[in-house]
Amino acid sequence: MTPCMMNRAWGEVSWDRASGALTRPLKSAIHSQSTAGHVNNAKVAIVRCLNYGAKVHPAMKRMFDLLGGIKQLVANKTVTVKINTTTTNFSEYLGRPVGETFMTHPDTALALLHLLIEAGAKRVRFVESTVKAENLDTTLKRGKWDIPAFMAAGKHIEFENTRNLGDGKHYSHMKVPHGGRIFSSFEFNHSYEDTDVMISLCKLKDHITAGVTLTMKNLFGLTPNSLYGGQAGSEKALQGRMPLHGLPKFDHLELPGIKKEQRQYGDPGYSVPNIITDINATIPIHLGIIDGITSMSGAENPGKGLKDSLNQFVAPGIILAGFNPVSTDAVGMAVMGYDNPRAELGSWPFKECDNHILLAEQAGLGIADLDQIDVRGMTIDEAFFPY
Numbered sequence: 001m002t003p004c005m006m007n008r009a010w011g012e013v014s015w016d017r018a019s020g021a022l023t024r025p026l027k028s029a030i031h032s033q034s035t036a037g038h039v040n041n042a043k044v045a046i047v048r049c050l051n052y053g054a055k056v057h058p059a060m061k062r063m064f065d066l067l068g069g070i071k072q073l074v075a076n077k078t079v080t081v082k083i084n085t086t087t088t089n090f091s092e093y094l095g096r097p098v099g100e101t102f103m104t105h106p107d108t109a110l111a112l113l114h115l116l117i118e119a120g121a122k123r124v125r126f127v128e129s130t131v132k133a134e135n136l137d138t139t140l141k142r143g144k145w146d147i148p149a150f151m152a153a154g155k156h157i158e159f160e161n162t163r164n165l166g167d168g169k170h171y172s173h174m175k176v177p178h179g180g181r182i183f184s185s186f187e188f189n190h191s192y193e194d195t196d197v198m199i200s201l202c203k204l205k206d207h208i209t210a211g212v213t214l215t216m217k218n219l220f221g222l223t224p225n226s227l228y229g230g231q232a233g234s235e236k237a238l239q240g241r242m243p244l245h246g247l248p249k250f251d252h253l254e255l256p257g258i259k260k261e262q263r264q265y266g267d268p269g270y271s272v273p274n275i276i277t278d279i280n281a282t283i284p285i286h287l288g289i290i291d292g293i294t295s296m297s298g299a300e301n302p303g304k305g306l307k308d309s310l311n312q313f314v315a316p317g318i319i320l321a322g323f324n325p326v327s328t329d330a331v332g333m334a335v336m337g338y339d340n341p342r343a344e345l346g347s348w349p350f351k352e353c354d355n356h357i358l359l360a361e362q363a364g365l366g367i368a369d370l371d372q373i374d375v376r377g378m379t380i381d382e383a384f385f386p387y
Contacts, residue, residue: 041322041323041324041327042322042324042327042366042367042372042373042374043067043068043322043323043324043327043373043374043376044320044321044322044327044328044331044373044374044375044376045063045064045066045067045320045321045322045375045376045377046063046318046319046320046331046335046375046376046377046378046379046380046382046383047059047060047062047063047066047318047319047320047377047378048317048318048378049293049317049318049319050293050315050317051293052099052100052105052107052108052293052294053107056107056108056111056293056319057111057114057115059319060108060111060112060115060289060319060321061115062377063319063320063321063377064115064321066376066377067321067322067323067376069119070115070116070119070287071119071120073119073197073286073287073323074116074119074120074121074197075119075120075121076120076121076122077121077122077123077196077197078121078122078123078124078125078194078195078196078197079116079121079123079124079125079195079196079197079199080124080125080127080191080192080195080197080198080199081109081112081113081124081125081126081127081199081201082127082128082198082199082200082201082218082219082221082222083103083104083109083126083127083128083201083202084103084104084128084201084202084203084213084218084221085103085104085128085130085139085140085143086102086103086300086301087103087131087301087302088130088131088132088139088142088143089302090103090142090143090144093296093301093302094296094311094312094313095313096294096313097144098143099143099144100293100294100295100313101294101295101296101313102203102205102295102296102300102301102302103143103203104201104202104203104291105203105291105293106140106143106144106145106146108201108289108291108293108319109126109145109150109201110146110149110150110153112199112201112289113150113153113154113157114153117153117154121154121197122156123156123157123158124153124154124156124157124158125157125158125159125160125191125195126150126157126158126159126160127159127160127161127162127189127191127192128161128162128221129161129162129163129189129221129222129223129224129225130161130163131163131225131238131239131240132161132238133236133238134161135159135160135161136159136160136161137150137159139161140159147159160189160191162188162189162191162192162222162224163189163224163225163226163229163237163238164189164224164225164226164235164236164237165189165190165224165226165235166189166190166191167190168189168190168191168194169190170190171187171188171189171190171224171227172187172188172189172190172192172193173185173186173187174186174187174188174192174193174282174283175282176257176278176281176282177281177282178281178363180257180259180278180281180282181262181274181275181277181278181359182258182259182262182265182271182274182275182278183255183257183258183259183262183275183278184257184258184259185256185257185282186222186223186256186257186278186279186282187224187227187256187257188222188223188224188283189222189224192222192283197286197287198283198284198285198286198287199285199286199287199288199289200215200216200218200219200285200287200288200289200325201218201289201291202214202215202217202218202288202289202290202291203290203291203292203295204290204291204292204295204316204318204332204335204336205295205296205297205299205300206297206298206299206300206336206349206387207299207300207349208299208300209245209268209269209272209353210272210273210276210353210356211273211338211349211350211351211353211355211356212329212332212333212336212338212349212357213300214288214290214325214328214329214332214333215285215288215289215290215325215328215329215332216276216277216280216285216288216325216326216329216356216357216360217276217356219276219279219280219283219285220241220244220272220275220276220279222279222283223241223244223279225237225238225239225240225241227255227256228241228243228244228255228256229241229242229243230242230243230250230253232250232253232254232255233253233254243255244271244272244275245268245271245272246266246268246271247262247263247264247265247266247271248263248264248265248266249266251263268353269345269352269353269354270353270354272353272356273353273354273355273356273359274354274356274359276356276359276360277356277359277360277363277365280325280360280365281360281363281365284365285324285325286323287321287322287323288321288322288323288324288325288328288329289319289320289321290319290320290321290328290329290332291319292316292317292318292319292320292332292335292383292385293315293316293317293318293319294313294314294315294316294317295313295314295315295316296311296312296313296314297311297312297314297387298310298311298312298387299311314385314387316335316383316385317385318335318378318383318385320332320335320383324365324366324367325360325365325366326357326360326361326365326366326367326368327366327367327368327373329341329357329368330357330367330368330369330370330373331370331373331375331380333349333357334370334380334384335380335383335384335385336385336386336387337384337385337386337387338387341355341357341358341368341369341370342355342357342358342361342368342369343355343358344358
């Protein structure tokens, strides 16, 4: 049986939606609140936003209002915001700042922070796993993030590089509900346990290995480099997560929680989408936000396209968000011109990889059927911007 055939077999079996696996209490505080509402909350809001700067805050506020507001979700809570940098090279790309092409833009992060504080969030922590042995705020300063402006927004604003233990004393051991596909458990930085609400803040982009990289793919970066990177086993590890792409090539490394029978599958088009599903089952996204004000098409970052010359700057001029990541990503795909979020292996953009959005739906994590998703604000046709 090939890896892809095995993957589809998982999909046919599916995970029992009625079992309550996503709502039962686990060790993590993020699971202490019921996630059932988020699993079934197939509402996605799309709003027009043509520029960064002062226009982002009102656009994002309107988007949240269309969803019914975020106060109930975040008031008096610790909120963790997973941003997406993909690299620590902040040189302009395609003649634009990296925040306009492939990284989380500081203006969207700052606008979100102010809205979280306004909604009563007790603590807000921005997280990312980088390949630099420095604090995350130090890295972001080099990317022209106005860190003082972030710190001035509230009393309890934090930044943590989750590439290793960081500020924690031990890793958080978290089991994948129903045993997982490739991993039965993960070891995460404490930030993903010491939180009440998980937010994924990402760009509207293609991905060479996963088809698209939206709210769920953004969580691939939760795995610490120290345990899942090329130098796994060292707190000083800086290398990226290539072992998760080509499992057999790194058989000498101990990857916590991996199923022994899965180590034989070296196709990243199989391993990456299934690992994305495992992570999202373990750490539910309570609010997913996709920045499509400007972005890039063709790949997730410089050098990752089939041909770098095919990567292009794009300006869809929208922001979209939802409380369920499967539904949010399905709408994001449709806006990008990929009209079937349930497309199987061999269909664009999943030409050489399994569809993690479909896998997540089959795992009971949400709804990917566009006919069942309540799209608010702009319609998909109005927001349509083919990549």
